[in-house]
Amino acid sequence: MTTTHAPGRNTKRQAIIETAERLFADYGYDATSTARIAHEAGVPSGLVFYHFATKTDLLLAIVRERPTPGEVLLTAARGRSVHRRLRAVVTVMAEELERNRSARIIVFREAQARPEIAARAAELFAEAATTVAEVLSGAEDVVADPARVRTAAELIVSSVFLDIIALGRSDTAAKRHEDMIEMLEESLTVPPPH
Known part of the structure; x- marks a missing residue:
């Protein structure tokens, strides 16, 4: 029915x-x-x-009726290189966080007092980190192991989120994170010494 x-x-x-x-x-x-x-x-x-x-x-x-980070961040899987994908992830994530400014403020403010909001924030973080790790793993020049890729993904998600909370300007996010992008690119594409 x-x-x-x-x-x-x-x-x-x-x-x-x-x-x-x-x-x-x-x-x-x-x-x-x-x-x-x-x-x-x-x-x-x-x-x-x-x-x-x-x-x-x-x-x-x-908090729940927003596009999930996975849906949004998968659009960042542009380009073959880690560098291009890192820049795209930072840009897409910053734009989405800025676009949903009100929801972001609510989550940030209410997560402290409401366990259900804190739990949803943790789910969103985990999903974003997983999706970013998938996007980075798909680059043709990645040689890092999955644990290192996951750590890089968590660093990106944390850094961009805190940056947008503090500065709220997505148009310059990739430029502000250029040093991190270069460091992560090297970490993910240069084989570790044996």
């Missing part, structure tokens, strides 16, 4: 999510009431709870 939804149902749900994301980022989760979310989204107050059983469920929807 298929369920049909009234016209505009998903549009109103999306308006609630987008409004809550903006308000949570601007004012914080605790300082934002569901009544204010409903008012600014232009929907009746009860509709918030029709779509989300609790305010926490709304918060989780904001």
Whole structure:
């Protein structure tokens, strides 16, 4: 049996999510009431709870209903060399983090107080690191073992995330990380001495 939804149902749900994301980022989760979310989204107050059983469920929807790092970072698998792939990963990741500024602020702020957000942040980090490792492993000049590739991937994800949190400018991310890119390129393409 298929369920049909009234016209505009998903549009109103999306308006609630987008409004809550903006308000949570601007004012914080605790300082934002569901009544204010409903008012600014232009929907009746009860509709918030029709779509989300609790305010926490709304918060989780904001964090979960984003493209996953894997989906976004796989587009960085351009080029054959480690160097090209490193630059692409840094650029794509920085652009995505900047594009989703509100969600990033919410995760960063709320992970400290809410275990479910901290758990989701850890999942996103692990997925991003795994995808970056896959992208780097696919370069034709990689000679490093999988553990070293994974370490490089974790360094990239951590570094770019912290950089965008602090500076918030994706247009210069690859340039700011050029030294790291060169160091990782050498680490991944030069065979270790025996």
